[in-house]
Amino acid sequence: MPKVGMEPIRRTALVQATIVEIGARGSLDVTVGQIAKRAGMSSALAFHYFGGKEAIFLAAMRYTLTLYGAEVRGALATAEGPRQRLLAVIGAGFSPVNFRREVIAAWLNFYVLAQRSPEAKRLLAVYQRRLISNLTHDLRPLTGERAGGIARRLAGLIDGLYLHCALNPKGLTGGDAAAQVRAALEAELEAAR
Amino acid sequence: MPKVGMEPIRRTALVQATIVEIGARGSLDVTVGQIAKRAGMSSALAFHYFGGKEAIFLAAMRYTLTLYGAEVRGALATAEGPRQRLLAVIGAGFSPVNFRREVIAAWLNFYVLAQRSPEAKRLLAVYQRRLISNLTHDLRPLTGERAGGIARRLAGLIDGLYLHCALNPKGLTGGDAAAQVRAALEAELEAAR
Amino acid sequence: MPKVGMEPIRRTALVQATIVEIGARGSLDVTVGQIAKRAGMSSALAFHYFGGKEAIFLAAMRYTLTLYGAEVRGALATAEGPRQRLLAVIGAGFSPVNFRREVIAAWLNFYVLAQRSPEAKRLLAVYQRRLISNLTHDLRPLTGERAGGIARRLAGLIDGLYLHCALNPKGLTGGDAAAQVRAALEAELEAAR
Amino acid sequence: MPKVGMEPIRRTALVQATIVEIGARGSLDVTVGQIAKRAGMSSALAFHYFGGKEAIFLAAMRYTLTLYGAEVRGALATAEGPRQRLLAVIGAGFSPVNFRREVIAAWLNFYVLAQRSPEAKRLLAVYQRRLISNLTHDLRPLTGERAGGIARRLAGLIDGLYLHCALNPKGLTGGDAAAQVRAALEAELEAAR
C-alpha cells in the first residue's frame, strides 16, 4: 500500500536495521538484502533510497554519531562547572543509549570502514576531535596546560574500553567502564594538582 | 618443482602475506587468492596447508600475538625493578616491530574476527589477560590494591591508542603513544602515592 | 499539475527522447527511466502511454520512418523527370533531418530490434520495399529491365553507407555519402546505356 | 575431470558459443550464463578465462574478423590478375563460412558494440580499411585514379547487403549478394572505361 512521504521513514528504518545487523554479525559483511529484510522492505528499495551499500553504511555512521552527539549535548546542558561537565562528557559515551552491544560492535566496524572510506574516516576524525576538544576545554581550568595531554589520554581510554567491550560485552558494563574513565580522570587531576 | 620440507616456509609466507594484505586493504575482505599470490603460491596450496580461510586468519593472529609476546618477554628480560618492568611492558606494544601500519590494521581486524570466531576471541582474551596480569604484577609493589584498576586502565589506554593509530597512522607515532601511556602511568602512581 | 490533451505531446516527447537516448548510448540498452527523464516525466507515465518498452521503441521507429517518408515525398514533389526523381530519393536519405548522428545510430539499432520484434522487422521491410520500388520506378525509363537490379544495388549502397557512418560519424558527411550514391547511379546508367 | 592445457579449448568454445548466441538472440543481450552453458561450462569459468563480458565479445569479434581475413587471403592466393583478385575479395565475404545467419547477425551487433567499445570500433575500422585498401589496389590498374571512389562504393555495397541479409536471411542468399556486388563492379568498370 504505497504512500507518499515514505522516504524519511524508510531511510531511518534502513539505518537502524544496518546497525542491528552489523551488531548481530559483528562485521560489515552484511548483505543489503539482510538489512532491507530487517527493515521490512526489498533490497531494491534500499538501493533506490541510498544508491549503494557504502552510502547505507555511512548513513548508519552519521546516525550513530548524531545520537552520540545529542547525548553529549544533553548531558552538558545540565552540568555545572568544569568537573560536572567532564563527568557529563564521559558519562554520555557510556549511557544506555550508546553503550549497547550492537552500537559498540558498529563502532568497531566503523573504524574498519574508515580504513577504506575517506568519508567514514572524516566522520570518525570529527568525533575524536570534538571529544578531545570538549575534554580539553573543561580540563583547562583544572589542569592548565596539561589539559591537552590529559584529554588525549582520556579519549584514548574511552575508545579502548569500547574495544574491550566489543570483545567481551558481558565482562564490562557501561557503568564499570565509565567508572574507570572517572578514576583515570581523578588520577590525572590528582597528579596535576 | 616441489621440494620437501617446504611446509613451515610456506606457512610463514602465507601468514605474513595475510597480515600485509589485511593491512593493505584495511579489512578482512581479503581473498585467499590475494594472500596466496603475495606469498608466491597458488590459492590451492594455501588451502592445502591451512584447510580454510579462517584458519589462515587465526594463524596470522597467533603469529602477531607471538611476536608481541616475544617483544614483551625480551623487554622484561633486561628490566630491573617494577617501574622498569612496567615501562618495558608499555614500550613493547609500541616498538617498531609491532607498531607498524599493517600490524595495527591487522589488530583492529582481529577484534572484528573475534566477533564471529570463538578461537579469535579466546586469543584476544588471552592477550588482554596477560597484559593486565603483567601490569598488575608490577603495579602491586607500587600501588597495592589499586594495582588491578590501574592495570585495566593502562591496558584500555594502550588499546585505545592503537585504535587511534589505526584511524590516523600519520598523526600519532609509536613514540608519542608510548609517552602518553607513560604519562598516564605517572599520573596513576602520583595519585596512588 | 495534470492537464487534458497531454497525450500526443507526451507521446511525441517520449518518442524523440527515445531516439536521442538510443543515439547517445549507441544501443537499445536504454532504460525507460532514462527515456522518461529526458522527456521530462516519470517512467510510470511512459508506461501509462505506451504499455511497455517495446512499444516505445516501435513508436520511435515509426516516427523515424515517417520522417524519412515525408522527406522523400517532399523531395519528389518538386522533382521533374526520372533522373531528378532518382536524385531526390537518394538525397532524401542524406538530408540534414535524417542524417544526424543519433538518427543513424537509431537506424542501426532498429535493425537489431528487427531481429527479435516481428513488427520492427515488418517496418524495416516496408521501408526497404518502398525504397527499391521508388528507385525501380524511375530507373525503368532509363535502364529498362535492368532497373530492378540497379535499384537493389543502390538501396544496398545507401544502407551500407549508413552503416559506415554509424561507425565513423566524422569520417563521412551526408554530402559525401550522397555523392557516392550518385556516382554509383551514374556508373550504372553509363553501363546500361 | 580437470586437465591441463584447457585454456585455448575453453576460449575457443566460448567464442564460438558467443557468436551462436548472439546470432540466436539477434542482439548483444546475451548473458554470460547462456554463452557458458552453450559452451559447456559454468559462467564462473568464462569469467576466469576472459575477465568480463566485454572481453568475450571482443574475442568473438576478433575470431570472426580473423576467419574473414583468412578467407580473403585464401581466395587471393589462387587469383591471377586484378580482375580475378577483385572477384576473390568480393566472393570471400559471401563464402559459406562467413555468410551464415549467425555470423551475419553477429556482424550487425559488432557495429552496435563499436558504438560503446573503442576496441570494437578499432577492429571494425581495421576491417573496413583493409577491405577498401584491397579493392583499391586491384582497381587501380583497371580504373586509375577512380579506384578509390569505386572501392568505397563496393565496400559500402557489401556491408549494405550484409545488413539486408541480417533483416531477411531467406530473401537473399550469399550467391545472390555476391552477384550483386559483381554486377556493381562491372558497371563501375564499364563506366570507367
Next chain:
DNA sequence: AATGAATGAGGATTCATTCAT
C-alpha cells in the same frame, strides 16, 4: 609438493513493471 581447472553459492546492483493515491 603443487597447481590449473572447475564450480556452486552468493551478493551488489539494475530495471521493467505495477499500484495506490
Next chain:
DNA sequence: GATGAATGAATCCTCATTCAT
C-alpha cells in the same frame, strides 16, 4: 493525468573450496 513507492527477476561478477593430475 501523473507519480512516488515498491518489488521480483535478472545479471554480472567474485570467491572459497574441491579435485585430478
